[in-house]
Amino acid sequence: MIDRETMNRSMQRATAAMTEFFTEPASAKPLAVLRIGIAAVLLAQAYSLAANVGDLYGRNGLIQWGVTYDADDRSAMALAYPHLSWFSRLFESFGLSESAGLYFVFSIYVTALVFLLLGFKTRAACIVTFVLQVFLSNSSPATVYGVDSFARVSLFYALWMPLGAGYSIDALRGRGGSIDSRAARVGLRVLQLHLALMYLASGIEKGLGAQWWDGEAIWRAVTMPELAQFDMTWLAGVPWLPMLLGWATVILEVGYFFAVWNRRTRVPAVLAIVSMHVGIALFMGLVSFASLMIVLNISAFLVPCAPVRMRQAALEFNPLPMGRVAA
Amino acid sequence: MPIRLKLYLTCAIGQLALVALGMAHIGVLPTTTLSGKVLRVYTGLTGADKSYGFFAPGVRHQERATFVITDASGRQWEDDLEFGDSAEANLRLGSTANVLRGVDDETAFHFMRSMADKMFQRHPSAQTIKVQIQAYGIKLPGGGQGVPAIDFPTMAEFRAGKKPQWIDLYSLTFQANDTRQAIAVWDERGMVK
Known part of the structure; x- marks a missing residue:
């Protein structure tokens, strides 16, 4: 029979291992590669869809907004589906046609992706990209597929990650945070x-x-x-x-x-x-x-x-003085 | 451990738990409760509600929409949904018809009317547009309401000479009203899906 002390020790060891697994300092370089990769893929995708933005996401696109979205739905569940129709009044107040407004939103999305790629104002770029990706994909539910699901998930995680700590303009300006x-x-x-x-x-x-x-x-x-x-x-x-x-x-x-x-x-x-x-x-x-x-x-x-500093220390490690000490 | 890191870690583990439950198709809370609604909104926004069953448990046959367009002089021609400017756009536009097999008749009708509207925009001289939904495969015994049962041939069936082809499933004809919006022309069978 396992006594309480052994069980406590096992629990403590498991907790310590879990804590180390999740919180041991790491280099942010993999996340920088993630940032550059996501931005590059989504930019290429945006380029290939740019000519058909109205057909895919517009009110009178292939599948019109009214078919997949109930504009009169004021329930809490409707909040789960931010939709481009939410911008309609904003476009009107700026005197923009809905088509021009749609391209305006799309161009902000593309600009945010460029910022994300370069790691310039990374956090803000991440927020804008995520929010607009949600709006765009929700406004065209019949044409989304796996890549859109993964884009959403990746961009959501990106909101919380130190993405600008490596290979970024923010890092060059000393505003990207610690690399480790x-x-x-x-x-x-x-x-x-x-x-x-x-x-x-x-x-x-x-x-x-x-x-x-x-x-x-x-x-x-x-x-x-x-x-x-x-x-x-x-x-x-x-x-x-x-x-x-x-x-x-x-x-x-x-x-x-x-x-x-x-x-x-x-x-x-x-x-x-x-x-x-x-x-x-x-x-x-x-x-x-x-x-x-x-x-x-x-x-x-x-x-x-x-961690970058740990790798540098390993590279700079000179065993000779240790040999002398041993001698 | 700093409190901020503890909070960050707790949120991360909570998120992963929701992701795992979403993948297992397990709803944590009923959406009739406020907390259930909040969780539904959160998982929907963050993509934590996805199940990731790509092509699982199997790959279904493909469906598409084609359009037979007729002008005032009776001239006819055809179009399809792959009118995008890139392969990525055509993949998205062309696969829209696949959505129809998972929706009820009324929703299918609205999808088809919307497609017809787009075709009236693309073909200003069109008087009527027949939206024809087709499936790629071979006819199987069964089916119902005048719609044939279709599936893609197995490799053995293909070797035995059963070649897949585009087979008509159901159709609706629309004509443009004064504002070039599509209105359905009902035939004697009514809406068939």
Whole structure:
């Protein structure tokens, strides 16, 4: 039987390990890479959507506001869906047409992304980007997909992370905060755990479907006209290949959750997931989604996060005087 | 540990707990209560309510909308939703029809009318526009209300010669009113979905 003292000691050790896991100081450089990566992907996406802003997000776009949004809804739940229609009166008061107002909002979004990329007024840029991303995606719910979900999640986390501490104009001006911090570790851990949980959930849900075990999911995904980039119907003649890829996807996504915490298995696991996303970009054309996922994976697990000062101390360490002391 | 860091850490762990519950499709509180509503708003805004079941448990067949446009002289031509200026825009616009299979008839009607409105904007000489919803696959036994059951062929079916094609599911015809807005032209079958 375990006595109370042993249990208390175990609890204390577990608490200490958890505290160290979450709060040991870390370099903010991975978060800087995250900031640059997210901003670059979302800027590229904004560039590719700029000509169709009205079609996607406008009142008279492909799916008009009235179809997916009840402007008369004053309930608390409506607050969960900030919508571009909220700006209508503001546009009117400035004498802007709704179309001009929409492009004005979009240009603020793009400007904030540029600031985020450069790390200039990083916190403010983050807030503006997140808020406007919420407005834009809520105003076009029929056209959003995975990349928008991850953009929202990443930008929300970015609000709380010391993103401007490295590789930024703010850092050059001495306003980015410390490059090593406990806040950087907390931010990094949240990002890592979110990714690991997400792949686990995705892998389990895929594993519950027969299509991922008999290869039909891969067959469908790469031959549907909506996503197919090449004629992949030849896969029907080699059914073992999509089956192998289906199994690999499920095992990789579930295994990622366990593999990324071990130093030896981390890099192979992350590189395998990155390869999967490269495949998604190449064979399914989901370039924005794949790019964002690659950015999240690289910044979470592949950019060294040991505190910069600790690394410098290790590099500057000279064993000779210690040898003399020993002698 | 400084109190500020403690607070930061508590919030981070709380957020991750909500994310994990969202992924497991577990609602923490009913949205009939105030706290449940607040939590729903929070998880919706932060993306903590996502389940991340990409292509899970399986990949469904694809649907699309095509448009048969007729002008005053009876001339007909076709258009589709991939009128964007980039692959990313076309991916978003083109996949809109997939939303229709998850909504009720009334919502589907409003989606189709909205699409017709956009087509009237794009084709000013159009008199009527038929919005045709199609699915990519092969016909299966069953279906109902005049709408065929469709699925994408398996690899074995494909090898046996069953090739997928675009199959008409249901359609609605709209004509423009004086302000170039789409109004439905009801046929004898009424709204079919």
